[in-house]
Amino acid sequence: MLFIKKKKKILNYFLKYADVLVKILSLPCMIFIIYGVISSLFFVKMDIQQKDAFRIIYVHVPSAYMSIFIYVIMGVMSILYLTFKDEIFNIIAYSSVEIGAVFTFIALCTGSIWGKPMWGTWWIWDARLTSELILLFLYLGYLGLRKAIMNDFIASKSCAILNLLGLINIPIIHYSVEWWYTLHQKATLSSRPTIEIEMLYPLLAMILGFFLFYVLIVIISVKNEILIKKNIIDC
Amino acid sequence: MKKNAAFVILYRDIILYMRNSSEFFSIFLFFVMITSLFFFILSEETIFFKKIGVCVIWINVLLSMTLSLDSLFKLDYNYGISEQLILSPFSLSFLIFLKIIALWISIFFPMTILAPIIGLLFGLSFHEACILFFSLLLGTPTLTVIGIIGVTLTLVLYRGGVLLTILILPLYIPVLIFGVSSVLFFIDGGLPFGHFSILLSLLILVFLIGPFIISSSLRVSCYL
Amino acid sequence: MFSVKELKCFINNKIIFSTLSFNLFSGDILQVVGINGSGKTTLLKIIAGLFKSDYGDIKWNNISINLSFNKYLEDIIFIGHKKSLHMLLTPLENITYQMSLSKFNPLMHIETAFSIMKISNCINNKCIELSEGQCQKIVLSRLLLQKSKIWILDEPFSYLDFYGINLLNKIISNFLYSGGIVIISDHNNHIRRFNDCKILNLNNYKKKL
Numbered sequence: 001m002l003f004i005k006k007k008k009k010i011l012n013y014f015l016k017y018a019d020v021l022v023k024i025l026s027l028p029c030m031i032f033i034i035y036g037v038i039s040s041l042f043f044v045k046m047d048i049q050q051k052d053a054f055r056i057i058y059v060h061v062p063s064a065y066m067s068i069f070i071y072v073i074m075g076v077m078s079i080l081y082l083t084f085k086d087e088i089f090n091i092i093a094y095s096s097v098e099i100g101a102v103f104t105f106i107a108l109c110t111g112s113i114w115g116k117p118m119w120g121t122w123w124i125w126d127a128r129l130t131s132e133l134i135l136l137f138l139y140l141g142y143l144g145l146r147k148a149i150m151n152d153f154i155a156s157k158s159c160a161i162l163n164l165l166g167l168i169n170i171p172i173i174h175y176s177v178e179w180w181y182t183l184h185q186k187a188t189l190s191s192r193p194t195i196e197i198e199m200l201y202p203l204l205a206m207i208l209g210f211f212l213f214y215v216l217i218v219i220i221s222v223k224n225e226i227l228i229k230k231n232i233i234d235c
Numbered sequence: 236m237k238k239n240a241a242f243v244i245l246y247r248d249i250i251l252y253m254r255n256s257s258e259f260f261s262i263f264l265f266f267v268m269i270t271s272l273f274f275f276i277l278s279e280e281t282i283f284f285k286k287i288g289v290c291v292i293w294i295n296v297l298l299s300m301t302l303s304l305d306s307l308f309k310l311d312y313n314y315g316i317s318e319q320l321i322l323s324p325f326s327l328s329f330l331i332f333l334k335i336i337a338l339w340i341s342i343f344f345p346m347t348i349l350a351p352i353i354g355l356l357f358g359l360s361f362h363e364a365c366i367l368f369f370s371l372l373l374g375t376p377t378l379t380v381i382g383i384i385g386v387t388l389t390l391v392l393y394r395g396g397v398l399l400t401i402l403i404l405p406l407y408i409p410v411l412i413f414g415v416s417s418v419l420f421f422i423d424g425g426l427p428f429g430h431f432s433i434l435l436s437l438l439i440l441v442f443l444i445g446p447f448i449i450s451s452s453l454r455v456s457c458y459l
Numbered sequence: 460m461f462s463v464k465e466l467k468c469f470i471n472n473k474i475i476f477s478t479l480s481f482n483l484f485s486g487d488i489l490q491v492v493g494i495n496g497s498g499k500t501t502l503l504k505i506i507a508g509l510f511k512s513d514y515g516d517i518k519w520n521n522i523s524i525n526l527s528f529n530k531y532l533e534d535i536i537f538i539g540h541k542k543s544l545h546m547l548l549t550p551l552e553n554i555t556y557q558m559s560l561s562k563f564n565p566l567m568h569i570e571t572a573f574s575i576m577k578i579s580n581c582i583n584n585k586c587i588e589l590s591e592g593q594c595q596k597i598v599l600s601r602l603l604l605q606k607s608k609i610w611i612l613d614e615p616f617s618y619l620d621f622y623g624i625n626l627l628n629k630i631i632s633n634f635l636y637s638g639g640i641v642i643i644s645d646h647n648n649h650i651r652r653f654n655d656c657k658i659l660n661l662n663n664y665k666k667k668l
Binding site: 239240243244247250251254255310311313314315316318319320321322323324325326330454457458 | 555
């Protein structure tokens with residue numbers, strides 16, 4: 001199995017540093033998530049209106065942020081892949097799809113569980129929830145197309161084009177609460193934070209923890225894919 | 236030469252749709268039958284019968300569309316005509332634009348005319364049926380382009396039917412929302428100019444970037 | 460002059476051929492030879508421009524084809540494995556459609572071309588009712604009608620009867636005499652009648668793994 005010398009460098013660097021990166025990043029990831037979980041469950045004071053139900057914000061908001069962030073990362077990788085035709089971008093995009101879909105699903109589920117005591121309903125067709133559901137379908141569509149097409153080259157290019165089409169959904173999700181009158185509340189983290197400092201730190205810790213978790217998963221998946229392509233391990 | 240050539244290319248596509256007469260009529264029959272299923276189930280005294288009728292008509296237009304999209308493009312790909320389109324010195328985006336227009340004229344324009352007539356069955360007044368006609372007129376070209384994008388992405392697959400539906404349904408949802416809500420808004424007494432302007436802007440956006448996306452995915456599919 | 464330099468083809472991380480180079484001048488004919496699966500069709504597709512390879516350069520009249528792609532497409536005819544005929548249309552409609560995709564007017568009447576290829580009797584049937592050999596002759600009648608300078612033909616002699624093979628050889632020799640370039644892949648060596656036919660053996664360009 002022969003790679004062109006230019007590509008050999010990037011992929012070899014990746015393989016060399018992948019193990020090291022995984023070891024370095026796993027400890028902060030664990031610390032952030034453990035801190036976030038413990039302090040959100042035990043140390044943050046109860047909200048006056050919602051009592052204990054609001055604590056689900058510490059899972060809902062990070063997973064929602066990550067679902068959008070991962071789609072944007074995939075979009076950037078698709079643009080880079082279509083421009084530079086380097087395999088590494090394609091592999092990173094393909095590895096992030098599953099975890100992105102899982103985060104979107106968690107965001108939707110925790111959101112509807114939170115919505116039942118708050119709004120009295122499991123689901124409502126307002127702009128933000130509908131566009132988040134569309135995002136889930138976009139992830140699943142990418143995955144379905146990628147696995148259905150047998151030829152690897154055609155599959156990766158078609159999925160890159162599909163990804164770029166779906167990018168139009170991201171501003172709609174983000175700005176839907178500002179543009180339309182919706183039931184969903186406004187953004188939790190904005191330039192003028194309306195949330196108390198005590199509640200903010202565990203939230204930031206959870207967001208960072210989820211982000212590091214995503215990075216870890218992507219590094220391990222990409223390393224796997226590269227080794228499969230080099231036929232060193234069997235798929 | 237080029238002006239004549241455009242008409243020849245357009246004419247050939249329309250003829251192909253018409254010649255496949257069994258499939259051509261069965262799409263309209265499908266549309267009429269599914270709509271009348273709803274008509275049989277719900278009685279006229281059901282609350283919101285008119286509004287449900289409008290939603291049913293729009294969704295049936297979508298469903299019939301996904302059935303009919305595959306045919307011409309898949310056949311063209313299997314017979315190798317897509318390769319010749321790519322290798323033509325004319326710009327591929329223009330040729331695809333002609334194909335989109337051919338598809339719209341042969342199948343979706345008749346459906347746009349047929350749907351308000353069926354809508355009269357659901358108790359729509361003449362003016363409401365006209366608004367339904369305009370919303371479909373603005374919505375169906377967008378749906379055609381999005382559908383063809385989906386078809387060219389799944390062109391390589393042997394049986395891409397269900398996957399095609401999953402891919403394009405998220406992209407159909409905005410058009411569906413604004414199309415249906417324009418008619419519902421009119422039934423409730425308002426003038427849906429805002430909805431129409433959003434539909435028109437979606438149409439322009441999709442026609443600007445659509446042929447380019449379709450041509451790049453067509454080139455990718457012919458790599459095999 | 461048509462020149463290919465250092466062409467490499469990578470599909471699914473496998474090298475099909477590498478460091479392929481040749482030059483062709485007006486009146487040259489090149490036969491691409493190789494075992495099944497050695498990449499003949501892929502090479503012809505790369506030359507036609509359907510598949511863009513990142514490594515290597517193809518030049519037509521000293522301009523790279525990637526830079527002036529539309530101009531290059533005006534000068535070539537590509538007849539591939541899949542006959543580009545729609546089975547539900549008649550031959551006349553198919554060829555008219557094909558001619559309208561090219562920039563130049565046809566060189567002769569379409570009926571004249573059909574009578575030269577001896578398929579005038581089936582001009583009004585849909586292509587699905589015709590035999591494979593007749594369909595192949597319809598596809599090849601495009602060679603008589605479209606003005607071009609390079610022909611890229613992938614197994615054009617398949618399904619042809621004895622008359623068809625002679626006719627195609629005559630058409631190719633007329634084209635070469637008038638200064639065209641022909642790149643052809645042919646299993647049965649029908650093309651070996653041309654004594655100065657250059658041969659490109661793809662088995663030599665496969666990198667030993």
